[in-house]
Amino acid sequence: MTHFAPHLRIDKINLDSPTDIDLSVLRLDLVHPVVSGNKWFKLKNYIEEAGLQQKETLLTFGGAYSNHIVATAAAANLAGKQSIGIIRGEEPAQWSHTLLAAQQYGMQLFFISRADYRQKNIPAEVYQQYNQNNIFVIPEGGYGVSGAKGVAQVFADERFNEYSHLITAVGSGTTLAGMVLAARSHQQVIGTPVLKNATSLAGEINNLLPNEKQGRFQLLNHYHFGGYAKYSTALIRFMNSIYQQYALPTDFVYTAKSVFAVFDLMTANYFEKGSKLLFVHTGGLQGNGSLPKGTLIFDA
Numbered sequence: 001m002t003h004f005a006p007h008l009r010i011d012k013i014n015l016d017s018p019t020d021i022d023l024s025v026l027r028l029d030l031v032h033p034v035v036s037g038n039k040w041f042k043l044k045n046y047i048e049e050a051g052l053q054q055k056e057t058l059l060t061f062g063g064a065y066s067n068h069i070v071a072t073a074a075a076a077n078l079a080g081k082q083s084i085g086i087i088r089g090e091e092p093a094q095w096s097h098t099l100l101a102a103q104q105y106g107m108q109l110f111f112i113s114r115a116d117y118r119q120k121n122i123p124a125e126v127y128q129q130y131n132q133n134n135i136f137v138i139p140e141g142g143y144g145v146s147g148a149k150g151v152a153q154v155f156a157d158e159r160f161n162e163y164s165h166l167i168t169a170v171g172s173g174t175t176l177a178g179m180v181l182a183a184r185s186h187q188q189v190i191g192t193p194v195l196k197n198a199t200s201l202a203g204e205i206n207n208l209l210p211n212e213k214q215g216r217f218q219l220l221n222h223y224h225f226g227g228y229a230k231y232s233t234a235l236i237r238f239m240n241s242i243y244q245q246y247a248l249p250t251d252f253v254y255t256a257k258s259v260f261a262v263f264d265l266m267t268a269n270y271f272e273k274g275s276k277l278l279f280v281h282t283g284g285l286q287g288n289g290s291l292p293k294g295t296l297i298f299d300a
């Protein structure tokens with residue numbers, strides 16, 4: 001993990017209209033097929049810390065469809081570490097695509113009740129099988145200053161100076177916090193939360209930021225399409241059409257909703273003329289595997 005140096009691709013989108021706005025996409029989805037995009041950058045400092053503390057097992061938390069779970073499993077595997085996933089809720093009769101993928105990367109999964117999950121209680125069986133002193137806990141979603149700083153490093157390069165707006169999908173807000181950390185004074189940072197009623201989100205993002213950066217972002221709360229992992233036929237149609245028109249693949253949980261927001265805002269003349277938008281594609285394409293076959297015209 002420490003030696004990765006991905007060349008980060010930025011694709012210009014050739015818009016038919018409006019012609020006075022520029023839209024480009026930072027393709028973090030191309031960094032790694034599974035530890036895709038933002039998850040890789042959020043995890044890298046945690047994995048380094050685990051290495052420094054000589055801890056051989058990474059433990060983290062997530063739901064049955066969590067990209068963070070599968071990314072942690074794959075990253076642990078690449079770093080030569082063991083991994084444990086603490087999964088919210090009863091063990092399902094049929095494991096999701098995401099859980100199966102995590103298991104394939106060697107992650108051992110433990111299912112706990114929603115009440116225990118809320119408290120982040122680590123079940124006793126974990127300590128029967130693993131030495132507690134060897135376990136490094138990564139917070140749910142990679143939420144934390146280390147996660148945000150890993151994301152901020154992405155934007156250090158001066159080729160990011162030219163953009164007026166940085167836009168991305170928001171779950172825990174760690175990625176957005178990293179973008180705010182890295183943003184130049186002329187740049188606006190915009191996030192589209194995928195959770196409905198994400199009322200505590202702004203505070204959680206501010207908690208990752210130094211005073212002078214707090215509040216220097218906007219959350220647009222009406223692009224969740226009904227809530228986490230909910231989708232409509234209109235969203236699927238949109239995903240297929242932007243793939244067809246711009247060769248831009250998106251996932252239905254995060255990035256499709258956020259790209260939809262970008263187009264919706266452009267149509268509503270939200271951005272002033274001459275704006276140069278950078279949409280940060282955070283990956284997550286593996287999650288499309290839980291859609292019925294044939295729903296999308298592209299593969300993850």
Ligand SMILES: *Cc1c(COP(=O)(O)O)cnc(C)c1O
Pocket residue numbers: 037038039042067068141169170171172173174175176251254255282283284285
């Ligand atoms: C996890 C995830 C996000 C959300 O990132 P946060 O840092 O938790 O806000 C966005 N997009 C994709 C594809 C993700 O998998």
